[in-house]
Amino acid sequence: MTTPPPITEPDPSALICPGDKIGPCAACQxxxxxxxxxxxxxxxxxxxxxxxxxxxxxxxVSTRP
Structure with a gap:
Protein backbone atom coordinates (compact mmCIF):
# COMPACT_ATOMS: atom_id res chain seq x y z
CA MET A 1 0.00 0.00 0.00
CA THR A 2 1.29 3.43 -0.88
CA THR A 3 1.39 6.31 1.54
CA PRO A 4 -1.64 8.53 0.95
CA PRO A 5 -1.15 12.20 0.10
CA PRO A 6 -2.38 14.86 2.53
CA ILE A 7 -6.11 14.88 3.30
CA THR A 8 -6.42 18.14 1.36
CA GLU A 9 -5.70 16.21 -1.86
CA PRO A 10 -8.82 14.55 -3.33
CA ASP A 11 -9.07 10.86 -4.15
CA PRO A 12 -8.35 10.26 -7.88
CA SER A 13 -11.95 9.10 -8.31
CA ALA A 14 -13.14 12.61 -7.40
CA LEU A 15 -11.22 14.03 -10.33
CA ILE A 16 -13.16 12.03 -12.93
CA CYS A 17 -16.73 12.15 -11.65
CA PRO A 18 -19.34 14.93 -11.82
CA GLY A 19 -19.15 17.45 -8.98
CA ASP A 20 -22.60 16.56 -7.69
CA LYS A 21 -21.39 13.01 -6.95
CA ILE A 22 -18.41 14.03 -4.83
CA GLY A 23 -18.64 13.64 -1.08
CA PRO A 24 -16.40 13.06 1.93
CA CYS A 25 -14.77 9.70 2.61
CA ALA A 26 -16.60 8.02 5.49
CA ALA A 27 -13.31 7.47 7.32
CA CYS A 28 -10.91 10.36 6.58
CA GLN A 29 -13.24 12.99 5.04
CA VAL A 61 -23.42 -2.67 -0.43
CA SER A 62 -26.04 -0.03 -1.04
CA THR A 63 -28.73 0.30 1.60
CA ARG A 64 -31.09 1.99 -0.84
CA PRO A 65 -33.82 -0.01 -2.60
Missing part, protein backbone atom coordinates in the same frame (compact mmCIF):
# COMPACT_ATOMS: atom_id res chain seq x y z
CA UNK A 30 -11.12 13.26 1.86
CA UNK A 31 -13.15 14.23 -1.24
CA UNK A 32 -14.10 11.06 -3.15
CA UNK A 33 -16.71 9.72 -5.61
CA UNK A 34 -19.35 8.94 -3.04
CA UNK A 35 -22.75 9.16 -4.65
CA UNK A 36 -24.29 7.48 -7.67
CA UNK A 37 -23.39 4.52 -9.82
CA UNK A 38 -19.92 3.23 -9.02
CA UNK A 39 -19.44 5.44 -5.99
CA UNK A 40 -18.33 4.08 -2.64
CA UNK A 41 -18.11 5.98 0.64
CA UNK A 42 -14.37 5.28 1.11
CA UNK A 43 -11.37 6.80 -0.68
CA UNK A 44 -8.91 4.35 -2.22
CA UNK A 45 -6.56 4.50 0.78
CA UNK A 46 -9.28 3.87 3.36
CA UNK A 47 -10.65 1.07 1.16
CA UNK A 48 -7.21 -0.58 1.20
CA UNK A 49 -7.21 -0.40 5.01
CA UNK A 50 -10.68 -1.97 5.05
CA UNK A 51 -9.51 -4.76 2.74
CA UNK A 52 -6.56 -5.42 5.03
CA UNK A 53 -8.81 -5.56 8.09
CA UNK A 54 -11.79 -7.41 6.57
CA UNK A 55 -10.28 -9.38 3.68
CA UNK A 56 -10.05 -8.86 -0.06
CA UNK A 57 -13.76 -9.54 -0.62
CA UNK A 58 -14.93 -6.46 1.30
CA UNK A 59 -17.20 -4.27 -0.80
CA UNK A 60 -19.80 -1.55 -0.41
Missing amino acids: RKTHKYGSGGIPLCQWCMESAKTAWGATVRF
Whole structure:
Protein backbone atom coordinates (compact mmCIF):
# COMPACT_ATOMS: atom_id res chain seq x y z
CA MET A 1 0.00 0.00 0.00
CA THR A 2 1.29 3.43 -0.88
CA THR A 3 1.39 6.31 1.54
CA PRO A 4 -1.64 8.53 0.95
CA PRO A 5 -1.15 12.20 0.10
CA PRO A 6 -2.38 14.86 2.53
CA ILE A 7 -6.11 14.88 3.30
CA THR A 8 -6.42 18.14 1.36
CA GLU A 9 -5.70 16.21 -1.86
CA PRO A 10 -8.82 14.55 -3.33
CA ASP A 11 -9.07 10.86 -4.15
CA PRO A 12 -8.35 10.26 -7.88
CA SER A 13 -11.95 9.10 -8.31
CA ALA A 14 -13.14 12.61 -7.40
CA LEU A 15 -11.22 14.03 -10.33
CA ILE A 16 -13.16 12.03 -12.93
CA CYS A 17 -16.73 12.15 -11.65
CA PRO A 18 -19.34 14.93 -11.82
CA GLY A 19 -19.15 17.45 -8.98
CA ASP A 20 -22.60 16.56 -7.69
CA LYS A 21 -21.39 13.01 -6.95
CA ILE A 22 -18.41 14.03 -4.83
CA GLY A 23 -18.64 13.64 -1.08
CA PRO A 24 -16.40 13.06 1.93
CA CYS A 25 -14.77 9.70 2.61
CA ALA A 26 -16.60 8.02 5.49
CA ALA A 27 -13.31 7.47 7.32
CA CYS A 28 -10.91 10.36 6.58
CA GLN A 29 -13.24 12.99 5.04
CA ARG A 30 -11.12 13.26 1.86
CA LYS A 31 -13.15 14.23 -1.24
CA THR A 32 -14.10 11.06 -3.15
CA HIS A 33 -16.71 9.72 -5.61
CA LYS A 34 -19.35 8.94 -3.04
CA TYR A 35 -22.75 9.16 -4.65
CA GLY A 36 -24.29 7.48 -7.67
CA SER A 37 -23.39 4.52 -9.82
CA GLY A 38 -19.92 3.23 -9.02
CA GLY A 39 -19.44 5.44 -5.99
CA ILE A 40 -18.33 4.08 -2.64
CA PRO A 41 -18.11 5.98 0.64
CA LEU A 42 -14.37 5.28 1.11
CA CYS A 43 -11.37 6.80 -0.68
CA GLN A 44 -8.91 4.35 -2.22
CA TRP A 45 -6.56 4.50 0.78
CA CYS A 46 -9.28 3.87 3.36
CA MET A 47 -10.65 1.07 1.16
CA GLU A 48 -7.21 -0.58 1.20
CA SER A 49 -7.21 -0.40 5.01
CA ALA A 50 -10.68 -1.97 5.05
CA LYS A 51 -9.51 -4.76 2.74
CA THR A 52 -6.56 -5.42 5.03
CA ALA A 53 -8.81 -5.56 8.09
CA TRP A 54 -11.79 -7.41 6.57
CA GLY A 55 -10.28 -9.38 3.68
CA ALA A 56 -10.05 -8.86 -0.06
CA THR A 57 -13.76 -9.54 -0.62
CA VAL A 58 -14.93 -6.46 1.30
CA ARG A 59 -17.20 -4.27 -0.80
CA PHE A 60 -19.80 -1.55 -0.41
CA VAL A 61 -23.42 -2.67 -0.43
CA SER A 62 -26.04 -0.03 -1.04
CA THR A 63 -28.73 0.30 1.60
CA ARG A 64 -31.09 1.99 -0.84
CA PRO A 65 -33.82 -0.01 -2.60
